[in-house]
Amino acid sequence: MTTSLDNSSGSAAEEPAAEQPLSIARPEPRSAEESQAALRELAQQARREMDVLGHNHDWVPEQPDGAYNVLIIGAGQAGLGAAFALQRHRIGGVKVLEAGPESSIGCWDRYARMHTLRSPKNMKGIELDIPSLHTQRWFEAKYGPEAWAATNLLPRLDWHDYLAWYRETTGADVDFHTWVSAVHAPTEPEGMFTVTAEQGATEGQKTTVTYRARRIIFALGLIGGGSTFLPPAVKALPDHVRAHTEDAIDFAALKGKKIVVLGGGASGFDNASAALEAGAGEVEMHVRRSEIPRQNSLRWMEFPGMQEHFYDLSDEQKWEFSLFNGGLPQPPTQAAVWRAYAQPNFHMKTDTRWASAEYVEDGSAKPVRITTQDGRVVEADYVISATGYTVDLSLRPELAEFLPDIALWSDEFAPAADGHPLGKCPYLGEGFQFQAKSGADPEAQEYIPRLFHFSTGARASHAVAGNQLSGIYGGLTRMSRRIAKDITRENWPAMFEEFKAFDYEEVGSIGEHRPGVDVPYPQGPRY
Numbered sequence: 001m002t003t004s005l006d007n008s009s010g011s012a013a014e015e016p017a018a019e020q021p022l023s024i025a026r027p028e029p030r031s032a033e034e035s036q037a038a039l040r041e042l043a044q045q046a047r048r049e050m051d052v053l054g055h056n057h058d059w060v061p062e063q064p065d066g067a068y069n070v071l072i073i074g075a076g077q078a079g080l081g082a083a084f085a086l087q088r089h090r091i092g093g094v095k096v097l098e099a100g101p102e103s104s105i106g107c108w109d110r111y112a113r114m115h116t117l118r119s120p121k122n123m124k125g126i127e128l129d130i131p132s133l134h135t136q137r138w139f140e141a142k143y144g145p146e147a148w149a150a151t152n153l154l155p156r157l158d159w160h161d162y163l164a165w166y167r168e169t170t171g172a173d174v175d176f177h178t179w180v181s182a183v184h185a186p187t188e189p190e191g192m193f194t195v196t197a198e199q200g201a202t203e204g205q206k207t208t209v210t211y212r213a214r215r216i217i218f219a220l221g222l223i224g225g226g227s228t229f230l231p232p233a234v235k236a237l238p239d240h241v242r243a244h245t246e247d248a249i250d251f252a253a254l255k256g257k258k259i260v261v262l263g264g265g266a267s268g269f270d271n272a273s274a275a276l277e278a279g280a281g282e283v284e285m286h287v288r289r290s291e292i293p294r295q296n297s298l299r300w301m302e303f304p305g306m307q308e309h310f311y312d313l314s315d316e317q318k319w320e321f322s323l324f325n326g327g328l329p330q331p332p333t334q335a336a337v338w339r340a341y342a343q344p345n346f347h348m349k350t351d352t353r354w355a356s357a358e359y360v361e362d363g364s365a366k367p368v369r370i371t372t373q374d375g376r377v378v379e380a381d382y383v384i385s386a387t388g389y390t391v392d393l394s395l396r397p398e399l400a401e402f403l404p405d406i407a408l409w410s411d412e413f414a415p416a417a418d419g420h421p422l423g424k425c426p427y428l429g430e431g432f433q434f435q436a437k438s439g440a441d442p443e444a445q446e447y448i449p450r451l452f453h454f455s456t457g458a459r460a461s462h463a464v465a466g467n468q469l470s471g472i473y474g475g476l477t478r479m480s481r482r483i484a485k486d487i488t489r490e491n492w493p494a495m496f497e498e499f500k501a502f503d504y505e506e507v508g509s510i511g512e513h514r515p516g517v518d519v520p521y522p523q524g525p526r527y
């Protein structure tokens with residue numbers, strides 16, 4: 001298959017260096033009044049389109065005692081998109097719980113420290129076929145159509161602001177400052193899950209609250225399949241001299257310091273740049289490979305067959321693909337590389353593997369001493385570990401009660417039982433639902449598929465994890481269809497009884513129309 005990308009440009013070597021932007025500034029907005037008026041009008045237009053294309057009446061019964069039909073944990077792009085996808089199916093009783101404040105959405109103004117998204121700007125996504133909800137329309141309303149045409153990759157903070165507008169326009173019902181600590185299984189057949197959360201903006205205000213729901217979507221972001229990954233040598237260092245890229249890092253406190261960034265992916269480059277731009281004295285990046293990878297396999301995957309139908313392949317095909325794709329490293333973006341190299345105190349060391357790292361308490365100027373496998377000793381003030389994430393459901397506290405019953409690839413597909421890390425991915429169903437292990441008791445067989453994993457562990461079953469923009473349209477479509485299907489099946493007996501008792505007369509009078517007695521009779525010729 002040939003893949004062509006609208007955003008592609010010539011190779012870096014062909015471009016005159018002076019014309020390369022070293023940082024991508026946010027486009028100049030239209031005047032505040034003009035862009036706000038345009039965004040208000042766009043929101044109204046989007047709501048009109050939702051009405052035109054929407055189902056015309058509710059159909060899902062309310063749950064008893066204030067329980068929700070669906071509880072979504074996490075209000076990033078995945079959780080908000082899930083809430084909207086359910087709304088498109090006219091499924092009410094949906095609540096989203098979000099640990100963070102209303103002002104911050106997902107990772108985008110926290111640990112995502114790049115200037116732009118890496119995803120192409122022109123993909124189908126969380127607008128779910130409502131044109132006026134698409135990022136392009138939002139961007140054009142805010143900056144003008146010329147700015148969209150001139151923008152290659154979407155500025156990160158614009159994506160954040162778009163998500164805030166999307167959240168408001170789609171009317172997602174979110175409880176903020178609500179961190180879910182545990183989820184409990186139903187205590188009676190076909191019953192509700194109970195969710196425990198700590199709610200409150202500050203420590204002193206926090207209270208424990210509970211929610212009950214028939215189904216739960218876990219949309220926790222990159223940690224959702226397990227956790228951040230810290231190599232043991234980094235983990236052994238005390239907290240005040242090390243961080244993972246997902247942590248809140250006080251870059252101002254690193255002014256003048258020597259920092260070692262471990263890992264040469266996108267986050268490694270972004271954090272190196274963020275540190276140097278905040279005044280760090282020097283950043284040395286340590287990369288195990290001999291070269292920084294250049295190919296991005298995600299770009300190949302962005303076509304409907306892959307995004308929406310990978311799940312429909314056989315287990316053998318899915319596993320073969322996952323093994324191959326799992327061995328392909330993700331490169332940094334071109335802009336991230338240029339941004340770091342624009343700083344004279346940035347140095348990258350390839351072929352550099354750590355043998356050990358120790359915290360030195362002998363009063364030396366630099367408290368971290370790293371020894372590489374080839375015997376080099378590097379002293380540093382601080383280590384930022386750009387080492388990604390691990391998929392291991394046993395690390396998720398909210399899944400603890402369900403873990404023994406959740407089917408993993410290693411349980412269900414013999415070749416995945418050889419200890420390969422991908423075997424730890426959950427063996428998900430067509431709509432991202434967890435599935436119960438073959439030996440699970442009948443209660444668990446019933447309720448486990450009412451839990452949905454919309455996060456990193458989905459990749460073995462669905463290839464693009466669903467929550468990432470490369471696969472989010474297909475993921476949301478599949479998950480919401482599956483939930484609508486389940487609701488129909490489980491309510492069918494009551495629905496059929498309702499049909500049998502259905503009493504709606506469309507024809508009120510048999511005979512000639514009686515003006516003033518019957519409803520008006522339209523005189524149009526085609527009536």
Ligand SMILES: Cc1cc2nc3c(=O)[nH]c(=O)nc-3n(C[C@H](O)[C@H](O)[C@H](O)COP(=O)(O)OP(=O)(O)OC[C@H]3O[C@@H](n4cnc5c(N)ncnc54)[C@H](O)[C@@H]3O)c2cc1C
Nearest residue numbers: 074076077078099106107117118119180220221467468469
């Ligand atoms: C440097 C960098 C560049 C990236 N570039 C791209 C890109 O270009 N395109 C792309 O698609 N992806 C990109 N990503 C990946 C990106 O992080 C994910 O695709 C995206 O965040 C997924 O959205 P999400 O809603 O699943 O997760 P998030 O945006 O992380 O949102 C998850 C939400 O869940 C909340 N939450 C977590 N635990 C709980 C809990 N227990 N209780 C309540 N709430 C909870 C969090 O507070 C958070 O708001 C990038 C990531 C990084 C770090």
